[in-house]
Amino acid sequence: MGLGECLKSQVLCQVLISYVFLASGLLINLLQLCTLPVWWLNKSLARRINCRLGYCISSQSVAILDWWSGTECTLYTDPKMYPLYGNENGIVVLNHQFEIDFMCGWSFCDRFGVLGSAKVLVKKELAYVPVIGWMWYFLEIVFCKRKWEEDRITVSQSLQKLRDYPENFWFLLFCEGTRFTAKKHQISMEVAEKKGLPKLKHHLLPRTKGFWVTIQNLRGTVAAVYDSTLNFRNNESPSLSGILSGKKYHADLYVRRIPLESIPEGEAECAAWLHKLYQEKDGFQEQYIQTGRYPGPIVSAPRRLGPLINWLCWSALLLFPLGAFLVSLLSSGSTLTILASLAFCYGGQCPPFKHNARGILCLLFYLTFRQRAEF
Ligand SMILES: CC/C=C\C/C=C\C/C=C\C/C=C\C/C=C\C/C=C\CCC(=O)SCCNC(=O)CCNC(=O)[C@H](O)C(C)(C)COP(=O)(O)OP(=O)(O)OC[C@H]1O[C@@H](n2cnc3c(N)ncnc32)[C@H](O)[C@@H]1OP(=O)(O)O
Ligand SMILES: CCCCCCCC/C=C\CCCCCCCC(=O)OC[C@@H](O)COP(=O)(O)O
Numbered sequence: 433m434g435l436g437e438c439l440k441s442q443v444l445c446q447v448l449i450s451y452v453f454l455a456s457g458l459l460i461n462l463l464q465l466c467t468l469p470v471w472w473l474n475k476s477l478a479r480r481i482n483c484r485l486g487y488c489i490s491s492q493s494v495a496i497l498d499w500w501s502g503t504e505c506t507l508y509t510d511p512k513m514y515p516l517y518g519n520e521n522g523i524v525v526l527n528h529q530f531e532i533d534f535m536c537g538w539s540f541c542d543r544f545g546v547l548g549s550a551k552v553l554v555k556k557e558l559a560y561v562p563v564i565g566w567m568w569y570f571l572e573i574v575f576c577k578r579k580w581e582e583d584r585i586t587v588s589q590s591l592q593k594l595r596d597y598p599e600n601f602w603f604l605l606f607c608e609g610t611r612f613t614a615k616k617h618q619i620s621m622e623v624a625e626k627k628g629l630p631k632l633k634h635h636l637l638p639r640t641k642g643f644w645v646t647i648q649n650l651r652g653t654v655a656a657v658y659d660s661t662l663n664f665r666n667n668e669s670p671s672l673s674g675i676l677s678g679k680k681y682h683a684d685l686y687v688r689r690i691p692l693e694s695i696p697e698g699e700a701e702c703a704a705w706l707h708k709l710y711q712e713k714d715g716f717q718e719q720y721i722q723t724g725r726y727p728g729p730i731v732s733a734p735r736r737l738g739p740l741i742n743w744l745c746w747s748a749l750l751l752f753p754l755g756a757f758l759v760s761l762l763s764s765g766s767t768l769t770i771l772a773s774l775a776f777c778y779g780g781q782c783p784p785f786k787h788n789a790r791g792i793l794c795l796l797f798y799l800t801f802r803q804r805a806e807f
Contacts, residue, residue, distance in 0.1 A: 440500065440678025448751065449500070449676065453492050456746040457563030460485050464570040476598045482570045483548030483599055488742055489567050490550070494542045495743035497535045498735040502680040503670070505539050507733045508726040513689040514733075518544030520655040521601055523646060523692075527635055527661055527713060528606035532670050536662060536683045537604055543733040544602075551594065552604040553587070553642055572597075578609065580641055587642065591649035603654065605646060607638035607706060629707055634717035638710045640703035647695055647702060657695065659688040659709060661716045661726070686716055686726035 439445060464485050470478040497503050509517075526537060534552075541547040549571075556575045559565045568575075574590040576583045594601070610616060612635070620636040629637065647657075664670055665682040674681070696702050720726055761773055 437678060446676045448747075449496065451754070452743075452747050452750050453489075454563060455750050456492070457489050457567070460488050461563060461566045464567065467570070479572075479598055486567050486571045487548035487738075488746070489563060490538050490547055491542060491739035491742045492746065493535050494539045494547065495739035497532070497539055497675055499740045499743070501675045501678050503536075503675065503683060504680070505536055505543075505683045505685065505733070505735070507540070507685055507687065507731050508728050509687040509731055510689065511729060511731050513687075514731050516655070516689065517658075517687075518546050518600060521597075521650070521653055522603070522656050522658045522689075523650065523654050524602050524604045524658045524660050525607055525643070525709065526604060527612075527717070528608045528610065529612040529634075530662065530664065530670060531611075531672055532675060532681075533662055535672075535675070536685065539735070540685060540733065541602060542736055542739055546600055546602050549597070549599040549601040550604065551601050553606075553646070574603075576642065584641070584645065587645055588649055591646060594650065595653045597653075602658070603646065603650065605643060607640070607643050607710070608636040609639040609642070610636070612636055630711055632710060632714045634714050634721075635710050638706050640699075640706050643706050644699050644702040647692065648697070651692060651697075654692055656692055657690045659690055659713065661686045661713050661720075663717065663720045665724070667721075684720065684726065686720075686728070 433441075464482055467478050467481050467485075470481065498505075524537070526533065530536075538547060538550065541550045551571070551573055552568075553574045553576055554568070556577050559569060559573075559575050572590065572593060574587055574594075576587050594603070608620075616636055621631050624631055624637045627637075662683060662685050665684065668681055670679075670681040670683075696705055716726055758773075761769060764770075
């Protein structure tokens with residue numbers, strides 16, 4: 433193991449990264465709160481400011497993925513469509529299988545200049561997660577309760593508000609509605625059978641109502657659906673903790689641009705269209721598993737320096753006071769205080785506390801990533 437890898441695998445590094453993310457995130461949340469008066473004076477300006485502030489948070493996750501772990505993201509798409517990406521509004525339909533799929537999504541957003549304005553339909557519970565959830569509130573992210581009787585009104589209202597959004601945005605939809613597991617797949621295929629729909633091998637049966645309501649409300653605002661299929665090389669299942677400890681993965685994303693006019697308007701026709709799309713997506717997944725690649729050419733969408741610069745600036749800003757505090761602690765000369773601090777910092781690496789340190793570090797992520805067993 434080289435020096436770089438050894439450094440990245442240190443729990444202390446991961447604690448420092450998390451500290452920078454949390455401290456800067458809360459500070460940015462506070463700044464977002466301060467933009468509230470601007471909303472009443474100049475809504476468009478408030479939205480643009482919040483895009484920049486949101487970028488300061490989400491691009492840290494991109495920096496961890498692209499620069500800290502060195503994960504590579506390869507794009508398969510029609511080169512003729514490439515100039516449109518980032519220069520129009522799009523609805524992204526993505527498979528939901530991997531723990532870090534949202535990070536790869538954000539990385540592609542950054543590569544096309546729409547990271548600050550990226551939107552998504554997320555479960556309401558995520559709105560209460562500090563930093564990310566609070567940031568989303570100011571970015572006008574669309575929350576759903578996964579109770580159609582309520583969502584049909586609230587989701588429509590939130591989508592209508594995006595019609596005069598001042599920046600180009602991508603609206604991400606995980607139509608499967610939850611992350612893929614074997615058990616959920618089995619239940620979902622039973623539903624498919626009851627509905628007389630063809631079975632899918634690599635996807636859950638898509639939930640069609642959210643897609644239909646999105647198309648209906650964003651028609652005229654959004655130019656196309658970006659049908660996107662994500663996979664990782666070597667059959668890897670990447671994890672957030674792997675990324676944090678510097679493990680490099682290789683993501684492949686296949687994107688097809690489908691003009692919105694070609695999607696039927698009626699609810700039943702739109703649902704049938706989405707089911708057909710997922711059958712095609714299933715075929716692309718199968719092809720990837722069999723051959724290690726998607727149909728179509730690879731186009732270059734390189735990682736950008738912005739996230740790295742943003743991350744380094746926040747790190748410098750927030751690690752400096754921490755370092756100054758440690759120096760003052762050491763120079764205090766109190767043996768007891770120094771020993772207590774060392775025990776606090778390194779205790780997490782000694783058995784039986786080894787996993788506790790990571791446990792504390794990942795508490796926030798646990799709240800977010802826990803899977804609902806009852807689904
Ligand atoms: C160039 C590069 C391109 C792309 C780059 C890629 C991406 C970048 C883009 C943006 C990035 C931005 C942000 C990313 C950041 C973070 C995102 C992170 C995480 C979000 C994760 C989530 O929160 S996912 C959960 C929330 N989302 C959804 O649920 C969406 C899908 N769901 C729906 O649409 C639902 O319809 C609903 C939520 C609107 C309403 O749900 P409800 O359950 O009330 O109704 P349903 O219609 O779904 O259910 C009733 C019908 O479903 C049938 N049924 C029952 N059981 C099942 C089952 N197990 N499977 C399937 N279907 C089932 C039931 O029979 C009913 O059928 P009907 O025929 O009567 O409709
Ligand atoms: C710490 C260093 C910087 C790392 C940056 C990473 C930021 C991560 C912080 C908080 C995470 C918030 C992002 C939310 C994305 C979570 C995706 C998710 O939760 O999917 C669950 C969804 O499928 C449905 O779940 P269930 O059907 O309820 O099961």
